[in-house]
Amino acid sequence: MSTNPEPNSPPSPAPSPAPNPAPPPILSVRDLRVRIGQSSILQGVGFDVAPTGTTALLGRNGVGKTTTVRAVLGLLPEEGEVTGGTVRLDGEDVTGHRTHTVVRRGVGYVPEDRGVFGSLTVAENLTLAERAGGPHHYDLVHDLFPELKARRAQRAGTLSGGQQQMVALARALLNDNRLVIVDEPTKGLAPRVVTEVAEVLQRAAERVPVLLVEQNLAVVRRLARDAVVLDAGRTVHTGDAAALLADRERTTSLLGVGRHERPERSGQQAGERPGEREQREHATKETT
Amino acid sequence: MTASPASSAARSAAPPSSGERPATTTGPAGPAGPAGPAARSARRWRGPAAPVAVLAALALLPYSALEIPVLLDGPVNSPGSLQLLALCLVFGGLALGYDLMFGRTGLLSFGHALYVAGGAYGTQLAMTELGLGLLPAIGLALAGGTAAAVLLGAVSLRGLALGGIGFAMVTLAFAQAGSIWVQRNPGGLTGGEEGLPLHTGAVPDALVGVQNTANVYWLALAYLALTAAVVWTAVSRPVGRVWQGIRDNEQRVSVLGYDPFRHKLGVFVLASALGVLGGAMHLLVTAGATPRSSTPEFTLTLLVMVVLGGSGTRWGPLIGGVLFTFLDQRLAVLASSDLVHGLPGILRAPLSEPMVVLGTLFVIAVYAAPGGIASIRRSLTWRRGEEAR
Amino acid sequence: MSTLVLLTLTGLGLGALYFLIASGLALIFGLMDVLNFAHGAFLTVSAYAAWRTAETVGGTGGLALAALVGTATGALLAIVVELVLIRRLYGRPREQILVTVGLSLAVPALVQAVWGADSRPFPVPDALSGTVGVLGAQVPVSRFVLIAAALLVLAAVNLFLSRTRYGLIVRAGVEDRAMVTALGIDVTRAFTLVFAIGGALAGLAGVLGGLYFGSLSPHQGTSLLVFAFVVVVIGGMGSIPGVALSALAVGLVQQYANYYVDGYGDFAVVVLLAAVVLARPAPRLAGGVA
Numbered sequence: 001m002s003t004n005p006e007p008n009s010p011p012s013p014a015p016s017p018a019p020n021p022a023p024p025p026i027l028s029v030r031d032l033r034v035r036i037g038q039s040s041i042l043q044g045v046g047f048d049v050a051p052t053g054t055t056a057l058l059g060r061n062g063v064g065k066t067t068t069v070r071a072v073l074g075l076l077p078e079e080g081e082v083t084g085g086t087v088r089l090d091g092e093d094v095t096g097h098r099t100h101t102v103v104r105r106g107v108g109y110v111p112e113d114r115g116v117f118g119s120l121t122v123a124e125n126l127t128l129a130e131r132a133g134g135p136h137h138y139d140l141v142h143d144l145f146p147e148l149k150a151r152r153a154q155r156a157g158t159l160s161g162g163q164q165q166m167v168a169l170a171r172a173l174l175n176d177n178r179l180v181i182v183d184e185p186t187k188g189l190a191p192r193v194v195t196e197v198a199e200v201l202q203r204a205a206e207r208v209p210v211l212l213v214e215q216n217l218a219v220v221r222r223l224a225r226d227a228v229v230l231d232a233g234r235t236v237h238t239g240d241a242a243a244l245l246a247d248r249e250r251t252t253s254l255l256g257v258g259r260h261e262r263p264e265r266s267g268q269q270a271g272e273r274p275g276e277r278e279q280r281e282h283a284t285k286e287t288t
Numbered sequence: 289m290t291a292s293p294a295s296s297a298a299r300s301a302a303p304p305s306s307g308e309r310p311a312t313t314t315g316p317a318g319p320a321g322p323a324g325p326a327a328r329s330a331r332r333w334r335g336p337a338a339p340v341a342v343l344a345a346l347a348l349l350p351y352s353a354l355e356i357p358v359l360l361d362g363p364v365n366s367p368g369s370l371q372l373l374a375l376c377l378v379f380g381g382l383a384l385g386y387d388l389m390f391g392r393t394g395l396l397s398f399g400h401a402l403y404v405a406g407g408a409y410g411t412q413l414a415m416t417e418l419g420l421g422l423l424p425a426i427g428l429a430l431a432g433g434t435a436a437a438v439l440l441g442a443v444s445l446r447g448l449a450l451g452g453i454g455f456a457m458v459t460l461a462f463a464q465a466g467s468i469w470v471q472r473n474p475g476g477l478t479g480g481e482e483g484l485p486l487h488t489g490a491v492p493d494a495l496v497g498v499q500n501t502a503n504v505y506w507l508a509l510a511y512l513a514l515t516a517a518v519v520w521t522a523v524s525r526p527v528g529r530v531w532q533g534i535r536d537n538e539q540r541v542s543v544l545g546y547d548p549f550r551h552k553l554g555v556f557v558l559a560s561a562l563g564v565l566g567g568a569m570h571l572l573v574t575a576g577a578t579p580r581s582s583t584p585e586f587t588l589t590l591l592v593m594v595v596l597g598g599s600g601t602r603w604g605p606l607i608g609g610v611l612f613t614f615l616d617q618r619l620a621v622l623a624s625s626d627l628v629h630g631l632p633g634i635l636r637a638p639l640s641e642p643m644v645v646l647g648t649l650f651v652i653a654v655y656a657a658p659g660g661i662a663s664i665r666r667s668l669t670w671r672r673g674e675e676a677r
Numbered sequence: 678m679s680t681l682v683l684l685t686l687t688g689l690g691l692g693a694l695y696f697l698i699a700s701g702l703a704l705i706f707g708l709m710d711v712l713n714f715a716h717g718a719f720l721t722v723s724a725y726a727a728w729r730t731a732e733t734v735g736g737t738g739g740l741a742l743a744a745l746v747g748t749a750t751g752a753l754l755a756i757v758v759e760l761v762l763i764r765r766l767y768g769r770p771r772e773q774i775l776v777t778v779g780l781s782l783a784v785p786a787l788v789q790a791v792w793g794a795d796s797r798p799f800p801v802p803d804a805l806s807g808t809v810g811v812l813g814a815q816v817p818v819s820r821f822v823l824i825a826a827a828l829l830v831l832a833a834v835n836l837f838l839s840r841t842r843y844g845l846i847v848r849a850g851v852e853d854r855a856m857v858t859a860l861g862i863d864v865t866r867a868f869t870l871v872f873a874i875g876g877a878l879a880g881l882a883g884v885l886g887g888l889y890f891g892s893l894s895p896h897q898g899t900s901l902l903v904f905a906f907v908v909v910v911i912g913g914m915g916s917i918p919g920v921a922l923s924a925l926a927v928g929l930v931q932q933y934a935n936y937y938v939d940g941y942g943d944f945a946v947v948v949l950l951a952a953v954v955l956a957r958p959a960p961r962l963a964g965g966v967a
Contacts, residue, residue, distance in 0.1 A: 078768050105862035115856035117849045128845050129860045171860065206817055396774075447910070453712055457910040464903045466945040472940065585896075588714075588778050595775055607771060632681055641790040647783025651762065654775050674924045 022093060026051040026179050026209050027072070032085035034064075034071045041067045045235050049179065054210040056224035056241055060256045063230045065213045066112055067251070069183055073109060083285070090178055092193070102189070103130065108172030108180040108208070113188065116246040118157025122148050125156050129171035140207075144200050162193035173204055180204060181183045183213045195202040198222055213218045221245050229254045289387055297663070337641060339516065346509055347374065350502035359618065367501040372617055374508035376610040378569045381508075381515035383564030383593040383609030390591065392523055393555045394535030398587050399444070399459030402466040403560040405582030406433045406568020409470065412577050415490035417477075422491045426568045433564035434633025435556060439585065440558035445549060459575030460584060467582040483578040486571060495572060511569045512606070515562050520602065522558065531555055535600075589616075591652045607661055616642045679814035684932045686811065688819035690929025693827030694889055697882035698905035699912065700780055700834060701875025703920045706909065707851035707914070708864075708871050710770045714841075715758055717778040718784035719756030719876045721752040724883030724893045725788055728799055737802040744884045751880020752873045759872035766866065781899065783842065789895035796894035799887035818887045826885055830878060831921055843870055904931075907946060911953045 010180055025135045026047035034042040042064045049055045057065050058194045071077050072087050074097055094102045102108065117125055126148075130136050142149045151159070165185055170182050182201065186194040198219050203212060205223065214220050220227070220241060227241035235243065237254055245251060340672035353366040360369045382404060389395040410429030411533060414420045420428065440462050473480030488496045494503050522528050530551050533541040538548050573576050589612065596607020619642035622628060628639045638644040659662060698716065705713050727747030731739045758780065766772045805822060809816040838844035846867045848858045858862050879898075886901065889894045904927065912923030927946050934945030 073859060075859060098859050099855070099858040100863045103859060109859050111856065111859065113858065115853060117852050119852055119858070120845070120849060124845055127842075128849055128857070128862070131861050175861075195814075359742060446957070452955070453706070453914070456712070457906045458950060459945045460903060461907050461910075461950050462898075463738060465944050468943045480931065490843060582900065588782055591775075591778060592782065637790040641786040643786035644783050647779045647786065648779075649769050651776050651779035651783070654779065655765070655774050658772065663787060 009078060010026075020112060023051050023180045025049055026090055027211065028086075028088040029068070029072065030086045030088075032065055032068065032071060032087065033083045034076065034080060035083050035126055036067070036077060038081075042071065042081075042085075043233040045230060045233065047238050048234055049209055049211050050226055051209055052205075053225040054205045054212050054223045055228060056220045056225040057213045057228050057230065058255055059221065059230035061215075065230055066183055066228065066232045069109075069181055069211070069213060072102075073107065073181070074102055086199050104174065106178035108177040110165075110168045110172050110180070110182040110185060112183040112213075113221075114161075114164050115169040116156045116167050118155065118161075120156055120209035122156055122159070122167055123152040124168060125167050126152075126174060129174050132274050134176045137176075138174070138188065141174055144173070144203065145170050162189050162196070165189065165193070166200075169200055169204070173208075177208050179211065180208050181211045181213075184215060185212075186214065186216050186219055194219065217245060308498045319630055337515075339346040339520075342568035343509070343513055344424075346377070350489055350505055359614075365502070367498045370501045370505045372614070374505040375570075375617065376613045377505075377508040377512045378472075378566055378573055379590075379593065379613040380454075380606040380609035381512040381569070382563060382566040383597065383612075384512075384515050385559050386518050386587075386590045387594045387605035388522070388531075388555055388562070390594055391601070391605065392528065393531040395461040395552060395556065396453075396456045397444075397556070397559075398456050398584060399440075399461075399463035399590075400559070400563055400590055401582050401584065401586040402463040403433050403437060403563035403568065404468060404586065405518065405577070405579075406436065407465060407569075408486070408571040408577040408581055409567075409569055410564070411418045411568040412484050412487055413477065420490065422495075425490065426565070427625060429568060430561060430564050434561050437557045437560035438553070441553050441560070445552055445556070448552075453514040460587075463582070463584060463587060466582065467579070469577045469584045475504055478579070479577075480514070481579060482577055483580075486575040486577075488575075491572070508569055508573055511565060515566070516606065518558070518562065525661065527551065527554070539602065552597075591602040592646070594660075596650060596653055596660055598660030600664040601660070604660050604662030611661070612646065617644060619645055679812065680936070680960055682812045682814035683785065683816055686816045686820045686824070687928065688929035689925065690823040690889060690934030691931060693823040693885055694882055694901070695895065695905055695908045695928055696827045696880045696924035697830060697885065698901055698926055699908040699920045700830070700917055701794070703909045703912065703914055703917065704871050704904055705851075705875045706914050707916075708854070709763075709773075709868050709931070710845055711773045711777065713875065714774065714902070715780035715784070716837050716879050717902035718876065719751045719754050719758075719879040719898070720883040720886070721785055721893075721895060722754055722896035723747040723880030724799075724897065725792060725879075726750040727884040731800045732785070735802075736780070737799070737804045738759050739802065740802050740884075740888075742806070744881065745886035746858075748877045749869045750879035751883065755872045755876020755879070756800050756869060756918075758867050758876075761873070762805060764868070772816050772922050781902075785899060793953055794895060796892045796897075801888060804859040805888065823885050824887055827924075830881070831917070834874075834917055837874075841845055843876040845866060847871060848882060852906040880938070903947065909935065911950060921924060 013148065027049035029048075030046045032042050033040065045064065045068050047055075047057075058073055059065055067076070067080075070239055071082055072094075073150040074094075076082070082096055087091055087094070089102065090109070092105070094105065097213075109115075112194065113166065117128070120128070126138075126141070144170060147163065151163070158165060159167065169182070169185065172182070186203065189197065196214065199209060201219075201223055210223075212224060212239055214219070214224075223251050224241035226236060226242045227237070229237035230245070237250070244254075341646025350365050350370060351406055354364045355362075359367075360372070362368050364370070364373075373541040382400075386397075386400050389397050389400075407426075407429050409426045411422070412433055414425035415422065418425075419426070440459075444458040444462065446453050447456075447458035466543065470478045471480055471516060472478075478484065495507065523531070530541060532545050533544070533546070534548050541551075542548050567581065569608045570581060590609075593612040594605045595606040595608070596612060597606065619639075625643065628636055631639065637646075653660070694785075702716055705711050705716075724747065725789070727743035727750075730746045731743035734742050735741070760775075762776050762780075763773055766776065778789065797886060801819065805818045808817050809821065812815075822825055838848055846857060846862055846864065848869075850864055850867055854864055857867075882900065882901070883893075885896060908924045909929050912919035912921070913926065927949065930945050930949055931942035933942075935942030938945065
């Protein structure tokens with residue numbers, strides 16, 4: 001885990017203000033390679049996240065999207081390690097840094113499984129997320145999620161899947177962040193809740209750049225300005241999100257889905273109410 | 289509702305491949321071993337040549353009058369030296385059997401002492417209380433110990449619902465109950481703290497008395513050879529591959545259609561049976577059953593031996609058991625020597641208890657040589673990729 | 678009736694002792710996945726430190742000071758072990774267990790080398806050596822001291838877990854350690870803290886164990902540790918209320934069975950453990966495909 005920058009790592013953008021019209025990226029990943037156990041999961045992932053708006057990280061299941069996010073945060077499983085490449089956050093090299101030091105530089109993170117502490121109350125989940133030395137935007141959080149204010153004393157484990165996703169998003173938006181990383185926020189949620197989450201992410205992206213891993217292309221279409229596509233552990237496409245989604249042939253070849261299709265879903269999510277599954281299946285039928 | 293504590297517990301109890309490169313560890317149905325000239329030299333080591341040579345050398349020791357000044361008090365074939373060496377061999381076998389569970393299958397049992405003590409006390413009591421001869425007594429102890437292992441093993445493996453730690457704790461609790469029973473001396477049966485002196489009346493004359501120490505030594509060697517044969521044969525069979533699969537990735541094993549529970553119970557019973565037999569040998573070599581053999585510390589020392597030698601390897605546990613026992617015994621002699629008594633207090637105190645030295649050595653070894661002695665030897669003498677299992 | 682009262686209070690006292698040891702074990706295991714075999718060594722060393730203090734100072738004041746010294750010794754020892762030994766093996770739980778196993782063998786042996794293998798009488802001040810009449814039973818005062826101490830510790834640990842930020846971190850970390858670090862929290866500081874708390878409680882248990890048994894010996898810690906492990910397994914790893922209830926049950930069962938089934942208290946505990954383990958749902962995958 002302690003792979004430090006090598007002297008011959010790819011040249012980084014000059015820190016001095018360049019006359020270049022494109023502002024320097026907030027997150028810059030170069031040739032990232034990750035091995036977990038004996039398998040090479042990432043074999044050269046590179047992309048930039050612009051300092052404003054939403055960048056979508058796309059690709060079929062199992063191409064390494066979540067691994068990329070976790071490698072950026074230093075959150076790989078025990079048997080995993082970064083074997084090459086660099087990760088720069090706002091120009092600073094954070095490759096192989098320990099998770100909490102990366103996060104303290106101003107990263108909010110909503111993991112794929114939401115990572116809500118079920119035995120803690122909603123309020124405790126938020127308190128835990130408060131980072132020292134910065135303002136805590138409870139006003140924003142309560143404005144975005146009025147329901148959480150009402151349920152502040154409730155144990156997070158008893159919330160519905162959608163409500164848990166609200167807690168997870170609220171934790172990421174509570175602090176002044178330079179980047180928010182959201183991994184599959186709409187997975188397993190009812191269509192109504194998906195819309196809510198997308199609205200929240202849209203408002204969040206007005207304040208802070210968002211790196212969004214998402215399978216729901218309707219959500220990507222609505223939110224993302226830039227798109228990065230991974231396949232088999234490599235970056236295979238970067239560019240404008242709308243242009244990518246408009247190119248049906250490309251979408252099919254890169255993402256394995258027609259542009260009106262929604263990708264295959266995994267099974268019922270923990271915390272999801274039974275009704276939600278039916279709604280979701282119903283919705284899937286509609287959109288297909 | 290995350291399963292994090294339980295799953296990490298399972299992780300923590302499953303010893304990793306201990307120096308063997310996982311790339312060469314194949315699944316239950318996988319092909320065997322590396323290829324090329326490297327493999328040939330490894331196979332020679334794996335084949336019968338080396339064990340037979342070692343066995344022959346060990347068998348000839350009682351004919352050697354060699355004096356080894358610091359290591360042994362008398363010549364090699366003196367009764368004192370032979371008894372010490374016999375004890376080392378018994379522990380080499382015990383460690384090898386214990387490693388079937390720990391290093392080969394990834395089961396961390398803290399209750400192995402129960403079966404060793406069961407073998408020692410069971411054999412002794414079958415001779416004194418039932419009037420059996422030595423061999424039938426050992427047979428009865430073995431049968432009883434195996435039956436107990438089936439029952440207690442099944443219960444202990446249910447503890448795995450709590451992760452690997454659950455199994456460790458339940459086995460520990462059973463062994464502790466046995467240990468307390470032995471030390472409580474119920475009905476004067478076990479001799480309590482004093483233990484029991486070997487009932488020589490039922491033992492063949494050839495195994496009794498100082499003049500027959502060489503015979504006891506050969507018996508201990510036979511036990512070690514038997515254990516090694518059983519362990520090495522078992523792990524090279526398909527069943528051994530399943531054990532290894534359970535150690536590396538239990539889920540994959542069950543997906544392949546093997547029943548992990550039955551295989552774990554099987555390895556538990558086999559290791560316990562070898563432990564019972566080792567207990568009987570311990571009884572004969574030390575001419576008595578001691579309550580120390582029933583304590584949790586006894587199991588912990590087996591664990592230390594295995595890790596020191598190199599868990600999951602062919603020779604590691606054996607070497608670890610022999611070396612640890614030798615050091616333990618010699619350090620105890622050193623502790624009571626004038627040399628140590630002449631030292632200032634700060635040095636005398638730690639040296640007067642072998643376990644202080646050995647425990648510290650073990651802690652250092654965990655950092656310095658995670659794969660145990662076997663890995664050091666391997667990295668010194670073999671190129672990578674030639675590791676023998 | 679008076680026998681039952683005496684047995685119950687004695688069992689509660691023993692349960693209190695188990696709770697002090699097991700709560701630290703459960704916190705350490707819950708947060709860090711470290712099965713701390715050195716816990717018994719913390720207890721033993723603390724007990725001897727307390728014994729030296731109590732012998733030197735004497736009286737009730739001496740015992741109070743001894744309790745302080747014992748608790749501090751346990752905490753200090755635990756902090757050193759965590760910082761020097763455990764921390765380097767972060768992410769390698771197996772090696773962490775092995776290191777604590779090594780300590781559990783070496784430390785009691787060292788204590789034995791310094792103070793001898795025989796058990797020593799623990800000086801119990803006059804104020805605590807008497808008995809109190811409860812419903813016709815003459816109950817030693819020390820039992821009440823133990824029960825009171827355990828209740829205080831239970832309350833304090835609960836306050837710590839529910840009211841402090843570090844308590845919050847510990848509770849969250851027991852559930853999902855990685856997510857705690859993903860919120861920008863340095864969880865290793867919580868590790869040291871939890872080890873220190875566990876060590877302090879083990880130290881206190883060493884002192885109170887001396888009071889309860891009236892003696893101390895180098896291997897006392899190890900044998901108490903085994904029952905503490907049983908308590909943790911029955912009570913559930915990482916749950917303090919569960920551990921408290923389980924300590925109570927184990928202490929009482931042991932005492933009742935010791936009296937009514939002729940000294941078979943330890944077996945009763947093991948039977949209880951087996952029953953609890955068997956009553957738990959079977960591991961999901963163990964059945965396999967077969």
